[in-house]
Amino acid sequence: MSELLTHTGTIAAIATAVVPQQGSVGIVRVSGDQALAIAQTLFYAPGKQVWESHRILYGFIRQPQTKQIIDEALLLIMKAPRSFTREDVVEFHCHGGIMAVQQVLQLCLENGARLAQPGEFTLRAFLNGRLDLTQAESIADLVGAKSPQAVQTALAGLRGKLAQPIRNLRDQCLDILAEIEARIDFEEDLPPLDEQRIIHEIDQISLAINQLLATKDKGELLRTGLKVAIVGRPNVGKSSLLNAWSQSDRAIVTDLPGTTRDVVESQLVVGGIPVQVLDTAGIRETADQVEKIGVERSRQAANNADLVLFTIDGSVGWTDADQEIYEQVKHRPLILVINKIDLISETEKETLKSRIQNPKSKIETAAAKNQGIDDLEAAILESVEVGNVEAANMDLAINQRQAAALTKAKIDLVQVQETIKNQLPLDFWTIDLRGAIYALGEITGEEVTESVLDRIFSRFCIGK
Numbered sequence: 001m002s003e004l005l006t007h008t009g010t011i012a013a014i015a016t017a018v019v020p021q022q023g024s025v026g027i028v029r030v031s032g033d034q035a036l037a038i039a040q041t042l043f044y045a046p047g048k049q050v051w052e053s054h055r056i057l058y059g060f061i062r063q064p065q066t067k068q069i070i071d072e073a074l075l076l077i078m079k080a081p082r083s084f085t086r087e088d089v090v091e092f093h094c095h096g097g098i099m100a101v102q103q104v105l106q107l108c109l110e111n112g113a114r115l116a117q118p119g120e121f122t123l124r125a126f127l128n129g130r131l132d133l134t135q136a137e138s139i140a141d142l143v144g145a146k147s148p149q150a151v152q153t154a155l156a157g158l159r160g161k162l163a164q165p166i167r168n169l170r171d172q173c174l175d176i177l178a179e180i181e182a183r184i185d186f187e188e189d190l191p192p193l194d195e196q197r198i199i200h201e202i203d204q205i206s207l208a209i210n211q212l213l214a215t216k217d218k219g220e221l222l223r224t225g226l227k228v229a230i231v232g233r234p235n236v237g238k239s240s241l242l243n244a245w246s247q248s249d250r251a252i253v254t255d256l257p258g259t260t261r262d263v264v265e266s267q268l269v270v271g272g273i274p275v276q277v278l279d280t281a282g283i284r285e286t287a288d289q290v291e292k293i294g295v296e297r298s299r300q301a302a303n304n305a306d307l308v309l310f311t312i313d314g315s316v317g318w319t320d321a322d323q324e325i326y327e328q329v330k331h332r333p334l335i336l337v338i339n340k341i342d343l344i345s346e347t348e349k350e351t352l353k354s355r356i357q358n359p360k361s362k363i364e365t366a367a368a369k370n371q372g373i374d375d376l377e378a379a380i381l382e383s384v385e386v387g388n389v390e391a392a393n394m395d396l397a398i399n400q401r402q403a404a405a406l407t408k409a410k411i412d413l414v415q416v417q418e419t420i421k422n423q424l425p426l427d428f429w430t431i432d433l434r435g436a437i438y439a440l441g442e443i444t445g446e447e448v449t450e451s452v453l454d455r456i457f458s459r460f461c462i463g464k
C-alpha cells in the first residue's frame with residue numbers, strides 16, 4: 001500500500017502561504033474525526049456563540065493547559081460530509097505572518113492531529129469520492145497557474161470538463177464489452193454480433209481519443225509555460241529589452257558593456273501563455289572573475305531555454321563576436337532580435353536580416369524606445385506553433401499522464417479491431433478491450449494504483 005493510503009487519522013497543516021512576506025490572514029486547516037475535539041480544546045468563543053457546521057465563530061486560540069492566548073482568531077466549522085475532504089474540517093483563521101499559524105499548528109499536533117503530507121487533503125477528497133483524479137490534478141494546476149488562461153483551463157477541469165468525456169468513452173467501451181460477454185455466456189440464445197458495427201463504434205471512440213490527445217501540447221504550454229532567454233554580446237540592449245517588455249526597471253541598464261552579471265528573471269504572459277524571460281550577462285571573453293561566471297550562466301540559460309532571443313546591436317552590425325555567439329546558439333529554437341533600429345537605415349536592417357534564413361524568426365526592436373515588443377510577442381507565438389491560446393477554446397487540455405493513458409487505450413482499441421477482423425474467438429476480443437477500459441479508468445481514478453496516486457498527490461504543496 002502507498003504511504004499516503006496507509007495513513008489515517010486527523011491531519012493538520014498551514015493552508016496559506018508560508019513565505020517571508022506577511023499575509024494579513026493565515027489559515028490552519030484540520031481534517032478528520034478529531035477535528036472538532038481539537039477545536040473545542042484550543043478555541044475559546046466568548047458569549048453565546050453556537051458550535052454549528054458552516055458557521056464562523058469569533059474568539060481566541062489558547063494554550064489548553066496555561067490558557068495563554070496564542071491568537072485572536074476566527075474558527076470555521078464544516079462537519080462531514082459537507083466539507084472539502086468530506087470529513088469533519090475545522091479552520092483556524094489566524095493573524096498573518098508565520099508566528100501565529102506555526103504556534104496554532106503546533107497546538108493541533110499536540111492535541112490529536114498529525115502533520116498532513118503534501119496533497120493529503122485533496123487525496124482524502126478523492127478517496128471520499130468528492131473529486132476524480134482529473135479534478136485533483138486541476139486543483140494542482142489551478143494553484144500553480146501563471147496566466148489567466150491557465151486558470152480558466154484548470155477551472156474547467158475542476159468542474160469535470162475532462163472527466164465527463166473520458167467517462168463517456170469508458171462507458172461506451174463497457175457497453176461493447178457487455179455485448180461480447182453476453183455472446184460468450186449465452187451464445188445460443190442471442191443473434192450473432194454485428195462485427196462491422198462494433199468496428200465502427202470503436203472507430204468513433206478512437207476519433208474522440210485523438211481529439212483529446214490533440215489538446216496536450218497547448219495544455220502543457222499553458223501549465224509549464226515557456227522559458228525564453230535573451231542572449232547576445234554585451235551592450236546590445238538585452239536588459240533594455242527585458243525592461244521594455246516587462247514594463248519595469250527589473251534589470252540594470254547602463255552604457256557600460258558588462259553591466260548584467262547574473263541571470264535576471266521576469267514572469268510575463270504572452271497570448272495567454274506564461275513566459276519566463278531571462279535576461280543574461282553579455283557573452284564575451286573576460287578576465288573579470290565575476291563576469292566570467294555570469295557568462296557561463298548565460299550559456300546555460302541559452303541551453304536550457306525553450307527559445308533563445310539572439311540579440312544584436314543594429315547600429316554596430318553583425319560582428320565577429322556576434323557570429324561566434326550565433327554559432328553557439330544556432331542549434332536552439334531562436335529568434336534574431338535586431339535592436340537599436342532607431343539608429344539605422346532600412347537598407348542596413350535588410351542586410352542584417354539576410355543573416356538568418358527563416359523570415360518568421362527575425363524582428364526589429366528599439367528597446368530603449370519601447371518599440372517592437374508586439375512584433376516580438378507575435379514571433380514568439382509563431383515559433384511555438386500553437387498561436388494565441390487566449391483566442392482558442394482551452395476548456396479541454398490534457399496533461400502528460402492523461403495523454404499516456406489515452407495513447408494506451410487507443411493502441412488497445414486498434415488491437416481489438418484487428419482481433420475482430422482476424423476472426424479470432426470472442427474471448428480474445430475482450431482482452432484488449434479490457435485493457436482500454438482500464439487505461440481510461442486510470443485517468444479518472446476508477447481504476448487506481450498506489451504509484452499513480454503517489455505521482456499525482458506528491459506534487460502538491462503541504463496544506464493542499
Ligand SMILES: Nc1nc2c(c(=O)[nH]1)N(C=O)[C@@H](CNc1ccc(C(=O)N[C@@H](CCC(=O)O)C(=O)O)cc1)CN2
Nearest residue numbers: 015027029054076078081082083084085086091130139
Ligand atoms: N477557507 C478556505 N477557502 C478555500 C478552501 C478551503 O478549504 N478553505 N478551498 C479548498 O480547496 C477552496 C474552496 N473549495 C471548496 C470546495 C468544496 C468545499 C465543500 O465543503 N464541499 C462540500 C459541499 C459543501 C456544501 O454543500 O455546503 C462537498 O462538496 O461535499 C469547500 C471548499 C478555495 N477556498
Ligand SMILES: Nc1nc2c(ncn2[C@@H]2O[C@H](COP(=O)(O)OP(=O)(O)OP(=O)(O)O)[C@@H](O)[C@H]2O)c(=O)[nH]1
Nearest residue numbers: 234235236237238239240258259260282366367368
Ligand atoms: N539608441 C538605442 N539605445 C539603446 C537601445 N537599447 C538599449 N540601448 C542602450 O544601449 C546601452 C546598453 O543597454 P543594456 O540594456 O544595458 O545592454 P545589455 O545588452 O543588457 O548589456 P550587458 O548587460 O552589458 O550585456 C544602454 O545605454 C541603453 O540605453 C535602443 O533600442 N536604441
Ligand SMILES: [Mg+2]
Nearest residue numbers: 238239259260
Ligand atoms: Mg544587461
